Amino acid sequence: MSINKYAYEAIKAVVGEANITDDPADCMGYRSGPGGYESGTGYERVMTRLPGAICMPRTTKDVQEIVKICARYDLAFVPYSTGFYGPRSHPHLDDELIIDMKRMRDFEIDAEHFFITVQPGVVYSQIQQECFEHGAYVVVGGGGAQTSAVANLLNDGWSPLSFRVGLPQRRILGLEMVMPDGEIVKFGSLADSDDPFWGEGIGPDLRGILRGYTGLLGCLGICTKMAIKTLPFQPVVPEMQGVSPDTSLKLPEKRVKWINFTMPSLKSIEDAHIMLGNAEVGGAITKVPTFWRAIAKASCKEEFWDLWLKETEESVANFFLVRVMIIGFTSEEQFDYDYNVLTDIITELGGKERRTKPSDESWFKNADSAGMWLMTGSYVSVDYVMDSFDQAFKQGPNYRDLKDKYTPPLMPDCKDLGWFQSCEMGHLGYYEYLIYWDQREDTNGMDQFYVDSAKMNVRNGAYPALLSSHQPLYLTGPAYGPNYHNWILGLKKIFDPKWLSHPPLPLAHDEFCRRAAWMHDIADWPVPDEFPYPDSLKKKMAAAHGDI
Amino acid sequence: MSVIDKNHTDRYDTPEEPFALDINDLGNFRYDMQHCIKCKGCYWVDHTYMPGVHHSVRCPSNLWKEFDSYCAAGKMRIGLGMLDGKVEWSDHLLEIIYACTLCGACDVGCKRNLDLEVDLTLEAMRVRAVKEGAGPLPVHKDIIKKIEKTGNCYGASADRNGWMDADVNPAEKADIIYFVGCSSSYVNQSVPKAITKVLQSADVPYMLMKDETCCGNIPFSVGDLDTAKKIAEANIAKVKESGARVLMTGCAECYRMWKVDYPKLLGIRTDELGFEVKHFIEVADEALAEGKLKLTEPVNRRITYHDSCNVSKTCDPWEPYEGKRGWMGCIEPRLDRRRGKSGLYDQSRELINAVPGIDFAEMPRKKENALCCGGGRGAKQAFPEMAENAARDRIEEVKFVGAGTVVSACPWCLSNFSETAARDGEKIDVLDIAELLAMAVK
Numbered sequence: 001m002s003i004n005k006y007a008y009e010a011i012k013a014v015v016g017e018a019n020i021t022d023d024p025a026d027c028m029g030y031r032s033g034p035g036g037y038e039s040g041t042g043y044e045r046v047m048t049r050l051p052g053a054i055c056m057p058r059t060t061k062d063v064q065e066i067v068k069i070c071a072r073y074d075l076a077f078v079p080y081s082t083g084f085y086g087p088r089s090h091p092h093l094d095d096e097l098i099i100d101m102k103r104m105r106d107f108e109i110d111a112e113h114f115f116i117t118v119q120p121g122v123v124y125s126q127i128q129q130e131c132f133e134h135g136a137y138v139v140v141g142g143g144g145a146q147t148s149a150v151a152n153l154l155n156d157g158w159s160p161l162s163f164r165v166g167l168p169q170r171r172i173l174g175l176e177m178v179m180p181d182g183e184i185v186k187f188g189s190l191a192d193s194d195d196p197f198w199g200e201g202i203g204p205d206l207r208g209i210l211r212g213y214t215g216l217l218g219c220l221g222i223c224t225k226m227a228i229k230t231l232p233f234q235p236v237v238p239e240m241q242g243v244s245p246d247t248s249l250k251l252p253e254k255r256v257k258w259i260n261f262t263m264p265s266l267k268s269i270e271d272a273h274i275m276l277g278n279a280e281v282g283g284a285i286t287k288v289p290t291f292w293r294a295i296a297k298a299s300c301k302e303e304f305w306d307l308w309l310k311e312t313e314e315s316v317a318n319f320f321l322v323r324v325m326i327i328g329f330t331s332e333e334q335f336d337y338d339y340n341v342l343t344d345i346i347t348e349l350g351g352k353e354r355r356t357k358p359s360d361e362s363w364f365k366n367a368d369s370a371g372m373w374l375m376t377g378s379y380v381s382v383d384y385v386m387d388s389f390d391q392a393f394k395q396g397p398n399y400r401d402l403k404d405k406y407t408p409p410l411m412p413d414c415k416d417l418g419w420f421q422s423c424e425m426g427h428l429g430y431y432e433y434l435i436y437w438d439q440r441e442d443t444n445g446m447d448q449f450y451v452d453s454a455k456m457n458v459r460n461g462a463y464p465a466l467l468s469s470h471q472p473l474y475l476t477g478p479a480y481g482p483n484y485h486n487w488i489l490g491l492k493k494i495f496d497p498k499w500l501s502h503p504p505l506p507l508a509h510d511e512f513c514r515r516a517a518w519m520h521d522i523a524d525w526p527v528p529d530e531f532p533y534p535d536s537l538k539k540k541m542a543a544a545h546g547d548i
Numbered sequence: 549m550s551v552i553d554k555n556h557t558d559r560y561d562t563p564e565e566p567f568a569l570d571i572n573d574l575g576n577f578r579y580d581m582q583h584c585i586k587c588k589g590c591y592w593v594d595h596t597y598m599p600g601v602h603h604s605v606r607c608p609s610n611l612w613k614e615f616d617s618y619c620a621a622g623k624m625r626i627g628l629g630m631l632d633g634k635v636e637w638s639d640h641l642l643e644i645i646y647a648c649t650l651c652g653a654c655d656v657g658c659k660r661n662l663d664l665e666v667d668l669t670l671e672a673m674r675v676r677a678v679k680e681g682a683g684p685l686p687v688h689k690d691i692i693k694k695i696e697k698t699g700n701c702y703g704a705s706a707d708r709n710g711w712m713d714a715d716v717n718p719a720e721k722a723d724i725i726y727f728v729g730c731s732s733s734y735v736n737q738s739v740p741k742a743i744t745k746v747l748q749s750a751d752v753p754y755m756l757m758k759d760e761t762c763c764g765n766i767p768f769s770v771g772d773l774d775t776a777k778k779i780a781e782a783n784i785a786k787v788k789e790s791g792a793r794v795l796m797t798g799c800a801e802c803y804r805m806w807k808v809d810y811p812k813l814l815g816i817r818t819d820e821l822g823f824e825v826k827h828f829i830e831v832a833d834e835a836l837a838e839g840k841l842k843l844t845e846p847v848n849r850r851i852t853y854h855d856s857c858n859v860s861k862t863c864d865p866w867e868p869y870e871g872k873r874g875w876m877g878c879i880e881p882r883l884d885r886r887r888g889k890s891g892l893y894d895q896s897r898e899l900i901n902a903v904p905g906i907d908f909a910e911m912p913r914k915k916e917n918a919l920c921c922g923g924g925r926g927a928k929q930a931f932p933e934m935a936e937n938a939a940r941d942r943i944e945e946v947k948f949v950g951a952g953t954v955v956s957a958c959p960w961c962l963s964n965f966s967e968t969a970a971r972d973g974e975k976i977d978v979l980d981i982a983e984l985l986a987m988a989v990k
Contacts, residue, residue, distance in 0.1 A: 021615055025641040028629040029617025036585035056614060083586045083616060102614060107601045125595035126604055133600070145595040146587050240597045244916045245660045245887055247596040300663060300885065302878045366595045370587035370661035376876045377583045408560045411876070438876050439582070440562050 003052040003095050007073035011097070014065045015055050019103070022053040030054055030083065030090070030098055037086030039378045040439025042447040042516045044087035047508060049544055051078075052095030056103045060176060060184065060224040066099060067222065068182035070500055074536055078502040079218040081120045081148035085155070086380075088217050088469065092508060094544045099222065101148070106225075109134060110197070115173055117196055117227045120150040127228075128365045132237045136230040137161070139171065140367040142381075142432070150226045154210055155217065155469070158384065158423070158430060160284035160325070160363055163277075165231060166386065166423025166430065169207045173199040173227035177210070180221050180496035188227075196227030209491060216488075217469050219505035220495055234328050238364065248359040255328040255335055256283075258360065259342070261351040263320040266417075268349040270393050272322050275345045277426010281338040283327035284363070286421035289434060290316050291413055295371060296361070304375050309412075316414040322351070325363075376411050376436040378443075382453050384432040384465045391462055392420045392429030399433040402456055406449040409441035444518040451475070451513065451522050472510045474527045489532055499537045507531050515545055562875050569665065569869040571672040571812070572773065574631055579873055580664040581628040589661055590620035590654030599912030603945050606653040606913060608920045608938035612931075617644050620654035620666045627673050637682035645673050646685055647931040649938075650769055651920035652862035656888035663885055667862065674771030684770035685930045692767050692775055699761035700730045708760055711737035716744045722753035724831065725792035727783075727806070729799040730762050731959035739959050742986035743798045743828050749989040750841035752831060754796065757786055763797075763805040769925035773813060780810040787823055795821075798828040798982055800958035801924050804858035811866040818865035827859050828982055829957055833895035836902055843988040846905030849977075851984070852951035853900055853908070854942065854965075855918040856958035861888035888916050896957060896981060903988040909949040911942075919945070921956070923964030939968035946976055953977040955984050 002008065002022040012020045021027075032048035033039050057063045070077045077097040080089060091098065105121035111134035116127060124138065125145035131137050139161040141152040157168025165171060174196020175187040187206055189198035199207065210220060236252035251257060263269050269287050276285050291308055298304035324342060328335025343353065372379050383399070385391065396417030403410060418433040433453075437446050454471045457464045458479040467476045467484070477485020488506050492499065504511050510531065513523040533541065567576045591607045598604055605611050609618045616622035626644065629635035648670060655667035677683030684692075694703030711733055718726070726747075732739045747754050764779030783806075787795050797803045807825040811818045818825070835841035855861075864886035873879050893915045900908055913919050922928060922938025943965065946954045954965060954976060965978040 018613075023617075023638070023640045025626055025629075025635055025638065025644055026615050026617040026622075028626045028635050029615060029622025029644075031625045031629075034628070035583040036587075039583070039585065054615060082588060083621075084588070100614075100616070105601065122601060123592065125592070125598035126601045129598050129600045144587065145598070146589065146592055242596075243889060243891070243893065244594050244656050247594050247660070249596060300882075301876070302882055305876060305878055365598065370585065370589055373583070373585050373662055438560070438562050440877075441560060 003075055003097055004073045007069055007075050008053060010069045011055050011066055014062050014069070015057055019056040020053060026054060027051050032087040032090035034439070035373070035377070036084065038088070038380045039086065040443050041087070041380070042444060042518065043509070043512050046516050046545070047092050047512050048087045048090045049092060049094050049096065051091050051098040054098040054100050056100045058103045060178065063099065063178045063222055063224050064182050064184060067178050067180065070097060071181055071498065074498065074500070076500050076503050076540065079222040081151040082123065082146060084143070084147055085151070088508070092502070092504060092544070093540045104224065111136065113197055114230045114232060115197060115227050116230055117225060118149055119225055120148050120223065122149060123147060124149050124152070124367070125365050131230050132233065135233055135235050137233040137364065138228065138230050139165070140363065140365065141168070142367055144367045144370055145365055146370065149228060150223050153226065153228065154223055158386070159367055160286040160323070160421050162423045162430065163282060163284045163421070164425060165229065166428050170199075171229040172207055173197055173229055175199070175207065175223060175227070176225035178222045178224055180501040217505055218502040220491065221501055232329055238360065241359070248361045249364055250359050253358055254332045256325070257339070257358065258323060258325050258356050260354040260356045261322050261324065261346050262354055263322055264350040265320060268351060269320055269322045270389065271349055272345060272351070273420075273422040273429070274389060274426060275349075276324065276342065277422050279341050279345065280425050281326065281341045282324055284325040284421070286323050286419070287321070288323065288419050289413070290319055290416045291375070293321075295374060301374050311414050313414045316416055372434070376438050378437045378439040379434060380450075381432050381434050382450055383457070384430070385463060386423060386428050386430050386465065387463050389422070389429035392431040395431040395433065395462060396420065398456060398460060398462070399453065402453060403435065403449065406445040409437045409443055409445045410449065411436040447516065447519060448522050451519065469506065470509060472513050472523070472525070473506050474510050475525045493532070497534065499534055503537055504531070504533065504541060511541070511545075514548060560875060564872045564874040566870070566872050569668060571668055571675050574627060574669070574672040574676045577665055577669040577672055578628070578631060579877065580666065580669055581624040581631070583662065583664060583877070584621050584624040585662065586621045587661065588619060588621055589657035590666060592657070593913055593917045594657065594660055597917050603912040603948065606657065606917055606919055608651065608922045608934065609648040611919070611941060612647065612934040612937045618647070620658070620670065623670060623673065624666070627669055630673065630676060637677070637680065642677065642683060642685060643931070645677060646683070646770065647927060647934045649857065649920045649922060649924045649927045651857035651924065652888060653857070653920060656861040656916045659885060659887040671771070674769070675773055676771070678771035684772060687930045688766060688770040688926055691926065691929060692772060695762045695764070695767065695779070696775070700734060701762050701766055702730060702734050704734050706734065708733045709756070711740050713741065716741065717748060718744070718756045719753045720755065721791065722755040723793045724752065724754040724796050725757055725787055725790050725794070726754045727757055727763070727795055727797045727802055728760060729797060729802040729959065731963065732798055733760075736959035736962050736980070739798055739962065739980045739982055742980065742982035745986045746832055746841065746982055746989055750832070750835040752835055752840065755790065755792065757790065759786070763802040765801045765805050766926040766929070768805065768809050768813065776809070777813045780813050784810060784821065792823055794824045794826050796826050796828060796831055798980070799960070800827065800856035800858035801960055803827045804862050807863055808866045815868050817867045827892060827957065829859060829892045829895050829899065832985060833899055836899060841989070843902050843904065843985065844990060845988045847903050847984065847987045848905040849953050850907040850909060850951050851900070851953040851955055852911050852946055852949050853896060854911070854921065854954050854956040854961060855891065855893065855896070855915055856956050856961050857918070857920050857924065859896070859957050860891035860893060860918065861916045863892070864888060864890040891916060892957070899981065899985060900955065903984060909951050911945045911949050913945065921961040921964045923960040924958070928964060935964055936968050936971070939964045940972065943969055943972070943974055943976060951976070953979055955979045955981050957981045
């Protein structure tokens with residue numbers, strides 16, 4: 001298996017012989033899974049294919065030329081930054097080209113104006129340390145410090161540190177894209193200058209299209225450069241301490257502090273989120289899944305289960321802990337003020353401060369997503385949503401009840417309510433529901449739960465984040481649009497009429513549902529007899545996956 | 549009733565799978581290969597220790613060639629393809645497998661979060677290559693022949709004790725037997741001279757092995773376990789015959805062989821060898837703590853320390869394991885996983901900082917995050933460009949912290965840094981830690 005040899009030679013002329021390969025062993029090194037995000041799922045087994053070739057461009061011009069060559073030879077491609085994001089960032093057709101962006105790692109920091117400019121090969125932990133040394137910080141997305149900041153911000157970008165500036169699209173400033181036809185589009189202030197400081201203007205603000213609320217996973221071209229807003233921090237660079245696996249950042253005690261509070265009820269945790277936002281103090285507030293505490297305490301997988309299986313539905317339902325970070329952004333006095341306001345709020349709500357380590361193991365520089373796999377081997381966030389607090393608080397019970405039906409194969413979690421937090425200084429609620437399983441189980445139930453949860457949200461009128469990229473577009477489009485699906489497909493038709501940029505997104509999950517027999521009963525929404533692909537893609541889909 | 553049974557795990561149907569930490573069968577590591585999530589903890593420095601956009605990579609192989617196939621995450625996928633018959637042997641596949649120093653960076657990185665057995669998987673891939681007749685590479689076969697013929701990996705016919713001069717006074721009988729190793733015996737003779745000088749100044753008695761031969765590092769590392777096992781058995785017999793309580797090496801590669809890979813080859817625990825294995829760093833540090841080693845002569849240099857891989861992230865003691873993996877991947881019996889925590893990180897720094905006049909600077913990649921020099925485990929012999937590339941990257945880091953001297957604890961690092969620096973015209977000094985200490989004793 002390989003790509004068209006003329007296309008290969010043309011791309012080789014762009015990137016150099018050392019930066020392109022179609023060797024079978026190299027291609028195997030780029031296979032999706034079998035571990036990782038959505039590992040072992042039906043989606044992965046049904047939809048992903050080995051690449052036909054991989055190339056590694058260095059510049060935007062390289063990317064532009066590669067994409068034009070792809071257009072000339074009708075060669076489907078998928079942009080790829082770190083490869084962490086599971087099956088959805090891997091080829092779905094035979095003989096696709098992976099455009100691996102890791103050599104694009106230019107980095108500039110404008111410390112005075114609090115922004116950085118990066119290419120897709122730069123990961124969050126690198127950025128965070130550079131920012132620390134200039135009195136700033138960035139929100140390292142829950143995807144983890146090992147993710148490409150560009151890819152993560154196009155698709156995700158939340159963490160408890162989103163408390164102050166939550167919406168990821170608000171942190172994306174000037175942006176450069178190579179469209180599927182090879183045209184370069186510059187967004188925001190980059191449209192008429194080289195200064196990417198402003199996301200909204202002068203040029204069109206198309207960030208919403210790119211993110212499609214949460215990401216189109218490279219099906220509308222390739223982002224080659226992004227300016228990212230940084231946030232003012234405090235001046236002391238946190239000290240790195242410990243030897244692996246017990247490493248953490250020692251926080252400057254008079255400027256940054258995580259504090260855990262035991263609360264009397266779930267309602268009091270919810271109130272703490274709202275009141276802290278109203279008071280406009282702090283750097284983060286969150287209620288995380290209860291079993292994360294067991295992960296943090298356990299030294300290995302087996303110890304995690306020793307700890308977690310001592311819990312019961314009752315003990316989990318009656319465990320109320322809220323985690324807050326305060327930061328002395330401007331001074332120690334401001335830190336003290338925030339601490340006093342925080343303790344007033346917690347006291348009023350009947351909470352009590354617990355001893356908390358004076359360190360950060362996760363969110364600033366690690367965002368320990370990799371550790372999330374330890375318990376079961378397989379994990380996915382089935383939903384994340386930014387909406388009102390009201391919705392964020394309600395989603396926990398909704399998911400808890402639905403998940404029961406799919407446990408097993410999902411992990412027994414004692415009906416934990418999941419994760420919620422406050423963003424935008426209390427103006428937004430954030431909810432995320434994470435599910436875990438062992439991929440060696442029959443995972444059909446996991447695939448069904450994913451879609452069943454989308455249907456649940458439609459029924460409840462809850463607005464989820466994973467619309468076009470991760471859920472069937474013909475299910476969510478009519479429900480949330482009513483013409484959202486037509487709009488997305490219209491965009492695809494205009495910008496990528498040959499569907500070369502990561503096909504068959506944005507209809508990949510629709511394809512999965514009609515190709516996986518175990519999804520047929522649950523896929524009860526109307527879909528057209530034929531998907532609106534160009535003929536060339538229909539042939540490629542049939543070649544890769546067979547006729548419907 | 550176990551905690552798992554209480555939780556109605558009968559509703560789950562995960563099969564129980566027997567497995568062993570045995571590199572003779574790549575199938576033992578199927579679970580590990582299936583559960584790599586491509587977080588690339590094998591590639592990046594521990595994110596907590598990430599120094600910024602520079603000096604951020606810890607894998608010498610993937611630093612050289614940047615396709616994912618050259619990082620452990622890619623190799624885990626390729627290994628699975630090998631098991632499932634989806635990858636065929638080719639020169640390119642052999643390059644992917646062998647252009648790697650087995651430095652353990654990927655392993656310690658993975659065990660930060662996932663506890664997958666990466667290093668053992670890479671070793672098992674090489675064993676499989678040999679068993680299927682694809683490996684090792686011709687240059688490795690040549691080295692193995694030289695070892696068999698001459699007892700050293702260079703094929704040198706000269707006296708192995710040629711490094712000894714009139715100042716070297718080993719005891720006839722002592723608790724410590726000093727295993728010199730091929731590199732120190734033939735190429736880096738300043739190292740054993742320095743080691744013996746330091747030991748003698750501290751009044752630490754030592755003896756030398758009669759008819760010392762190669763430790764077998766390269767045969768083992770390239771997957772020729774039969775040859776490596778014979779060497780291990782012969783060498784262990786010599787120590788037992790000597791009556792020594794401690795086998796001391798001055799070479800990190802030899803240290804790992806004796807402490808980890810010999811027990812692995814023989815299916816025993818490290819503490820079942822019948823003697824302790826120590827690196828010179830440990831012996832010198834103990835002498836320093838006891839007040840026997842007196843470092844009095846100033847060495848006025850700005851230096852930095854390179855944590856040689858096999859005295860850091862790979863040297864946890866070995867313990868054979870056989871068990872079953874069941875529900876949610878939990879294993880029984882429990883296993884104290886090797887996560888690289890036994891590294892001689894503190895001892896080496898205590899010694900360096902005890903030398904008067906030293907201006908010590910840490911490099912951004914330190915301890916378990918140190919980038920391998922690229923010189924070990926047979927990789928340099930087959931892929932000198934890879935080895936040079938790693939050393940060059942590390943030398944840039946030495947210069948970044950303003951050091952004029954880099955100190956390591958392995959003669960293979962010494963060679964690779966020295967040769968690369970000389971080739972590139974770099975004005976840095978490269979020293980073994982023993983050489984530094986020897987400067988500081990009277």
